[in-house]
Amino acid sequence: MRDPGRNTIEASLRRVRLIAGNTLGEALRLRLTLLLALIGAGLVIGALGLREFNFGNAELKFIGDFGLGAVGGFGTLLAALATAQLFFSEIQGRAAYCILTRPVRRWEYIWGKFCGIAALLALFTAVLGALIATLLIWRGAQLGTTTASLSIFLCACAVQWLKLTLIAGMTLLVCSYSGSALFASCAGLILAVIAHVRPFLTDSGPMTWLRIWPNLSLFDAEAILASVRPPTAAVLWGMVGYWAVYVAVFGSIASYAFKRREF
């Protein structure tokens, strides 16, 4: 009846994939996801109406910055709130019991959740990114000016996604030991803010220990979009490596905390 190779890496990956797929399916039906995506899209389109307030910047640059800012802002909300909601809905509704009483390891559950949320954030970034790109191309054609190259724009979106998934990782870490979705959401958002302003906090003084916390200002999508050439491979791989280390650390600690959790 059962696959004898159930304890292999392949079997683990299958379970992670199943949990990720289930998490994504559930996330796509959340009203929160739809609401944030619609508001984000509205804001991106609204950039056209706000282009008079471009503070002297080129119009296309303003639309790009504003759009990516909307992806970052609403994406941050989505990363923190959806992660907490998806994690706790399954535990409080006891649906997690029929998963965790099967030969599913706790780390598989945590990584499955993370991958599902990362897929949701990829979809969110891709949809809003496509909308921004469409606006830039359309408006660029009207003005007769050239827009940023596609490779630069894709790099900016990818960097934004790295940042959002890191926020989801922070929230998942809180979820793994906290008792309520509200606490985990708030804590996730506060940790995201700290990670954004970290360089200002850790210059000197009593907050220097915060240097161990990730610095999200390194993932500057707007700066990439403003540049003439796409970032070098070394810069991109540096970002990916930085992201991977923190995601691995957050995931490992969350897995350990969740392994000790009782229901």
Next chain:
Amino acid sequence: MSEAAATVWAVELIDFGKNYSADWRGRSAPAVDSLTLRLEPGQVLGLLGPNGSGKSTTLKAMGGLLRPSRGRCLIFGHPAGSDRARSLVGYLQELPQFPTHLTGREFLRFCGGLSSMDEKIIATRSAEVLEWSGLAAAADLRVSSYSKGMLQRLGLAQAILHDPPLVLLDEPASGLDPAGRLALNRLIRDLSVRGKTVIFSSHLLAQTEQLCDRLAILGRGRILVEGTPAELLGEDRRQIPQPSRLEELYLEKLEQYA
């Protein structure tokens, strides 16, 4: 080696105790205290007791959802919660809820995948358990449209999907209509005949008395009394509970309406 020492018990609780943290000072209250219980493969055990007596805690410990504070909990000789022990268990939680974006069939496919079942076997076995649980007609409807009783049936279906040798059912009859309860009784008896071990908690005393090989009455986290119905009641009344006249009428009318 004595015969008793050679026995691999389906479930073996040795001085099992579980405390829950009660307040901010870290003081804890015992939910289950010094519970010792052994069950042979193929037996059906009914756990009875008032709310808060430790039935669900005991079942959760067997399912690996919580760790013993004291003592040991073994499933076929493996520590409860280990990968091996969990592969041998089917578990139905009390008042189950399942992912609402999936259909019943998709949910079973998901559960089968988590139990490392082969896709073809999942399809065959899903059809069987959906048929048994009376959900075949609703198999392709979304779980969000299921009634409380249908969720309970789906919970039962997922618990036996991977054909586990030990089935743990936490108040399986709650939410079931008379037809569902009769089907549940037949399932428990059928599982026993096929050599499966079943442990369920219930507040339905008559049903439990008639279905079980062994009974345990819990109170305040302790076993108050435990044994076979014959030992406890002086006569063996084990049988599949038969429908009452009202239940017969109810089922007859439903069949006519269908």
